[in-house]
Amino acid sequence: MTKPKLYLFTISHYCEKACWGLEYLGVDYEPVVVMPGEHITIAKQHGLKRGSVPYLVDGDHVVQGSDQILKWAEARSTNGKSLDCDNPEAVEMEQRIDHLVGVHVRRHYYSEALVEHSSTVRPVFMRGLSLPNRIKLWLAWSVIRSKMIEGMDLGKEQGIESGNIVVAQLDWLDSLLADGRQFLLGGAQPSVVDFSAASLLAPYVSPPEHSLAQVITLPPRLSEQVAVWRTRPTLQHVLSMYKAFR
Ligand SMILES: N[C@@H](CCC(=O)N[C@@H](CS)C(=O)NCC(=O)O)C(=O)O
Numbered sequence: 661m662t663k664p665k666l667y668l669f670t671i672s673h674y675c676e677k678a679c680w681g682l683e684y685l686g687v688d689y690e691p692v693v694v695m696p697g698e699h700i701t702i703a704k705q706h707g708l709k710r711g712s713v714p715y716l717v718d719g720d721h722v723v724q725g726s727d728q729i730l731k732w733a734e735a736r737s738t739n740g741k742s743l744d745c746d747n748p749e750a751v752e753m754e755q756r757i758d759h760l761v762g763v764h765v766r767r768h769y770y771s772e773a774l775v776e777h778s779s780t781v782r783p784v785f786m787r788g789l790s791l792p793n794r795i796k797l798w799l800a801w802s803v804i805r806s807k808m809i810e811g812m813d814l815g816k817e818q819g820i821e822s823g824n825i826v827v828a829q830l831d832w833l834d835s836l837l838a839d840g841r842q843f844l845l846g847g848a849q850p851s852v853v854d855f856s857a858a859s860l861l862a863p864y865v866s867p868p869e870h871s872l873a874q875v876i877t878l879p880p881r882l883s884e885q886v887a888v889w890r891t892r893p894t895l896q897h898v899l900s901m902y903k904a905f906r
Contacts, residue, residue, distance in 0.1 A: 663690045664718035666729070667702060670872070671784040674726040674762060677859035678714040680906060681730040684855070686739035689716065693788035695797045696804045727754055730852055744851035753844065757856040761829045764822035767812055769863055771819025772879040778805050780877045787875065823885065833857060833894040844897070850905060857894065858901035865895050867902030 666682065666689045668675035682689050694702060700711030706722045708715060715724040716732065723732045731745040744750040774781050782801055786794045797804070808814070836844050844853040864886040866873045878886065889895055 662719075663688050664716050665690045665692050666714055666716045667692050667694050667699060668714045669694065669696070669699070669785065670787040671781070671876075672713060673766065673860050673863060674758070675714040676862065676870070676872075677726040677856060678716070678729040680859055681726070681743060681852070681855055682733045684905060685730075685733045685737040685741055685743065687733045687736050688738075691788070695789055695793045696785065696808075697800070698793070726856075727751075727758060727852075730855070742849070743855060744845060744847070744853075747845070747851070750845055750851050750853050753853045754856045757829070757853065757860060760825060761857065762860040764825040764829075765860055765863060767814060767822040768819055768826060769878070769882060770808065770812060771814045771816065771822065772882050774805060774808060775814050775816075777877075777879045780879070781805075784872065784875055787872075819882075827889075830889065830892055830894050833897075834892055837893040837897060850901065854897070854901055858898045861895065861898045862902065865890055865898055867899050867906065869902040869906040 668691055670693055699713050703711040703715060706717055708724055714726055714729060716729050723729050730743055734743055734745045786797055843850050844857060845851045862870050
């Protein structure tokens with residue numbers, strides 16, 4: 661039987677969330693690393709309107725978005741584990757984390773890394789690509805970089821703005837953990853809320869169990885800022901989630 665294919669960018673924290681969830685739920689898949697641009701062509705070939713990764717193709721069935729992929733995977737869990745993907749409270753928290761933490765951690769990072777230190781970003785995109793695609797990416801890098809800067813509205817001020825949005829979400833997540841709960845939803849097992857927060861915040865703390873821990877270099881201002889945040893309960897929770905479950 662052919663495995664479902666998960667199309668992804670190595671650097672994407674949403675793709676990390678999908679991979680981690682699939683593995684936690686015991687759902688086998690084949691990761692397919694794509695290059696920016698190619699992700700849109702392949703998505704269209706599968707009838708998707710938007711190119712955004714991750715998307716998963718299982719025969720004729722296509723599922724796009726880390727949230728939908730985890731929901732799909734939970735229904736196919738082979739080990740009896742669940743992520744509470746059908747719990748409305750969990751879904752609401754997941755959406756908040758995806759849209760505010762996911763988007764703004766990414767903009768916070770790229771606003772400095774891609775704008776001022778783009779040679780540290782390119783090798784991360786190249787990991788896992790075929791040799792011809794690595795060459796293509798190398799040649800197309802300045803165009804890809806410009807499109808990303810425009811598409812995500814990156815820049816110094818924008819980076820500061822996104823950093824402030826993340827801080828407000830860290831305040832919220834810290835307040836949830838303040839009653840001593842082990843997991844963000846309050847149960848005895850991790851849920852999709854923990855998986856979302858952990859994978860989307862991981863770039864700030866580089867957990868040793870993360871496949872990019874030795875690969876991503878944080879740019880200097882961001883590095884200084886997140887060093888101060890590292891002791892926050894939520895970022896400690898990210899590290900514990902990786903240690904226990906990744
Ligand atoms: N909410 C979506 C966000 C996915 C997303 O923003 N993917 C980015 C990579 S981090 C992407 O594919 N960007 C390129 C594009 O949208 O064409 C999810 O959870 O999967």
